[in-house]
Amino acid sequence: MGNHRIFESDDLDQTRDHIARTYCPHHLSISNRSERLSAWLNHKRLSQVGVGTMTYGAEVAISGVEDQDFLLLMLPFRGAADIGLGKQSVQCSPGKAAVASTVELDRMRWSQDCSQFVVQISVPAIERHLMLMTGRATREPIRFAPEMELVADRASWWSYVSLLLDELSGTDGGQRARASIAQLEALLIVKLLEAQPSNYLEELQPQSCRIAPQHVRRVERFIADNVDRSITLEELVEVSGVSARALFDGFRRFRGQSPMAYLRSIRFDRVRKDLQRAEPGETVTSIACRWGFYQFGRFAGQYRQIYGELPSETLRMNG
Helix, strand or coil: CHHHEEEEECCHHHHHHHHHHHCCCCEEEECCCCCCCCEEEEEEECCCEEEEEEECCCCEEEECCCCCCEEEEEEEEECCEEEEECCEEEEEECCEEEEEECCCEEEEEECCCCEEEEEEEEHHHHHHHHHHHHCCCCCCCCCECCEEECCHHHHHHHHHHHHHHHHHHHCCCCHHHHHHHHHHHHHHHHHHHHHCCECCHHHHCCCCCCCCCHHHHHHHHHHHHHCCCCCCHHHHHHHHCCCHHHHHHHHHHHHCCCHHHHHHHHHHHHHHHHHHCCCCCCCHHHHHHHCCCCCHHHHHHHHHHHHCCCHHHHHHHHC
C-alpha cells in the first residue's frame, strides 16, 4: 500500500492527531521515555471499509478511545499488541487478530516492534448485510467474539483483505475498477459475518434442505446472462426472490460457495475459454479486463491455482 501512505512522523502530538483523524480521537503516550516515535500509516478509506498498515516504532499506550460506530480488526505482522475491551483483553500477534468495536475498545498497548494490518468497517454497513443475510431486522447490536485465530475460514478472511489491498494497489480508479472494489468490500463484510462468531451466528447458519431451491438456478441464469457487467449482491438477492440468507444457504449447500464467489468462478471460466480461442493479437491483459480482472498479478496466481497453469501458458497453447 505504499501508494496510499498518508503519514510519517516522529512527533507524538502530530502522530496522535493524524491517527485520530483517520480512526477516532484517543490519548497516546510513549511507555518508555528513552524511546522516540518512528510512526507511519498507510491507509485507504472506501465507502464501507478502511484498510491500512501502521506502526508507532516505539512501545506506546493508547486510552480514551472515542466511539465512532465502526469495527476494528487488528492483526500484527510484526511484534505484538494488548487490546483491552472492558474486562477482556486480547493478546494480538501474527496468527491472532483482535476484533473490537469502538464502543468496547478502551485501551491498547503496542510493542516497540509492532506493525499491524488494520481493517475498519462501518457498523451500519455490517448491520445492512446482516439483515440481507438473515432476512430480518437486527434485534440487538451485533457483537463479535474479540479474538480471531487465523485458522480455517478466519484465515481465509484475511486473504480477502489481501485481495482488496492488491486491487487498490493496481487500480487506475476507472469505473469498472471501482465496481470491482465495491464488490470486494461487500464480500469482506459477508465473509466476516460467516467466519467470525457473533451473537447472530446461529441465525447465519444454513438450514438443512434436501431439494435444490429454484432461486439458486434463477440466480445462476442471471449471472450467465450478465457476467460481462458489474453485478452486486443486492441485485442477486432481488433476482432470487428470496432473502439473502436463503440465497446464501442454497449456494453454500449446492454449489459449495457464496453467490459472489460463484460469479467469480464463472468469470474465470469465461477468461479461460477466451484464452483458448483468442484471435491473433489478443493479450492476457485485454481478456482479463474484459471479465473484470484488473489486478493482474493476483489474477494470474488465482488462475494458476484453479487450472494448474498461467493464463499466458493457456494463450500460448492456443497459438
